[in-house]
Amino acid sequence: MTQSPPSLLSLFTGFFTVGMFGFGGVGPWARRLVVEQKKWMTAAEFTDLLGLCQFLPGGNVMNLTIALGSRFQGIPGAVAAFLGLMTMPVVVVIGLGAIYDQYADFPPVRRAVVALAAAAAAFVLANAIKVAMPLRGKPLGIAVAVITFVAIALLRLPLAIAMPVLAALSIALLWRFQR
Template identity: 40%
Template sequence: MPPDSPPAALAAPELPTSPQPGVVALFFAFARMSLAGFGGVLAFARRGIVEQHRWMTADEFNETFALCHFLPGPNIVNLSVVFGSRFRGIPGGIAAFAGLVGPPTVLMTILAALYARYGDIDALRRVLAGVSCGAVGLLLSVVFKMMMPLIKRRDATGFVLLVAVFAAVGLMRLPLQLVLLVAAPISIFIAFVMRRRASA
């Protein structure tokens, strides 16, 4: 292997083969994601962006979603704006955001009115309990898919950071903001050092 070749763990991700989406395509893509996203849109957003449309690789999606964790507001809303702006600037960000929140807002307004009238029905409560179980399953599924790039690269450092953050937030109950303030600089520093070594 030539000396200037990066190691397998830092190999460049495969580039998407699909052309960049237009403003209209962004709106309808995120509208479909939001209307299909029972229990959370993240799983459907990843499937649509990475697997169906192939607008991003799995690594690019993970990196973009990680960036959205550092922005105020819901992560999936941040993702729509960042993603749309990346391809079509401000109009693309607005189109993706409108597609994500517009149709569900209309639908939820109608459902809220129906729930206010019929929410005391026991059968409806059992249905909602079943939907919540499905939402947990969707979340576990997308977490596993987002871990696959780490598994394929055998990125031990990434796994250590993943477990450390999970333990800090999930087990030790430390504030998320504090954990991010510590974990983000460490992650950036490690990535910088590894890239420097790869290019040396």
């Protein structure tokens, strides 16, 4: 720890700005706040904590607010950082939804959303390609990814059933053959 622990208010306001400006992903903004601007943690501490947050289920930065907030100020700190991150985005997204409800039948709005949806799908597609890149040259990993894809996208299996089976299979395979 590089400074005295941040107060509840500064946890809230700090992550409030992350939520407000974090278009298209809040990760880089969170790093800027915690490491560069406020110096709440060193880069190494931040990377370590983010590693935990990526390891656990749930949104990575959402988990980060809980982990970081609770480390400095216990449960109130976790709640303050979490609410800071989420308040503005939830308000904006519900506002957008309400406006869309109102004007969904107005042709320019309908056309804009159709085009927006195509671009948003591209965002996920690009993300999918980036996440898959580290699997290059790892046939076992590629095989597990393909099986997962088929199970979920084509067979449409429930994730709650597919996930434990796939996870056990993947961890066992990689543990056995790729050490």
